[in-house]
Amino acid sequence: MRDDMSIGPSPCDESCVQVGEANYMERAREECNRFIEVIRKKLGDEPPGARLATKAFPHDFGTYHEVVCYFDDSYEEARHYAYQCESETPQTWQDDQPPPKKQYRVIAHLSCRLNLTVEAESPHMARVRGEAQVRAKALGAGFDIDHYDDVAVDVEMVKEPANAPPQS
Numbered sequence: 001m002r003d004d005m006s007i008g009p010s011p012c013d014e015s016c017v018q019v020g021e022a023n024y025m026e027r028a029r030e031e032c033n034r035f036i037e038v039i040r041k042k043l044g045d046e047p048p049g050a051r052l053a054t055k056a057f058p059h060d061f062g063t064y065h066e067v068v069c070y071f072d073d074s075y076e077e078a079r080h081y082a083y084q085c086e087s088e089t090p091q092t093w094q095d096d097q098p099p100p101k102k103q104y105r106v107i108a109h110l111s112c113r114l115n116l117t118v119e120a121e122s123p124h125m126a127r128v129r130g131e132a133q134v135r136a137k138a139l140g141a142g143f144d145i146d147h148y149d150d151v152a153v154d155v156e157m158v159k160e161p162a163n164a165p166p167q168s
Contacts, residue, residue, distance in 0.1 A: 003072075003073050004055070005071070006066050007035075007069055008089065009028065010031055012089065020061060032054040034093075038090045038093060039067070039090060042090050043084055043088060046078075046081060047077040050078035051071075052067060054066070103117055103119055104118050104123055105155070107156070114138060126155045130153060
């Protein structure tokens, strides 16, 4: 199902163009496009099923514009990207560095146990990425994973990324 999530007109710790100011429409669109660029620099390009865009909203004082993440919630990565845009949105115009990735161990239980380490932003994404890698590893070992009803994939963190030094 197609859905959307409003992200905002600009980073939350920055001021934004206000409805009613001179050349609002043009300036708001420029600001939203700049915000989309910063989001993409920090979080990466949209995966299949997700798209960042500017959307107009009616208001008593006039139409205002915000960045919106459109996504198809049947795509796991698109849904995750939309929620990541909401929770990890750049707070300033300079906040454009990707978050550090964490390492997770993905364990699949079949008739044997398969282990692998995956770098991902969250355990949820480790599970998504890890399941594809588990399938490839199982097939390489001669297992037809699609014929197992009791396949269980568990995810646990291996190590927390080192905290970046504070920026001045």
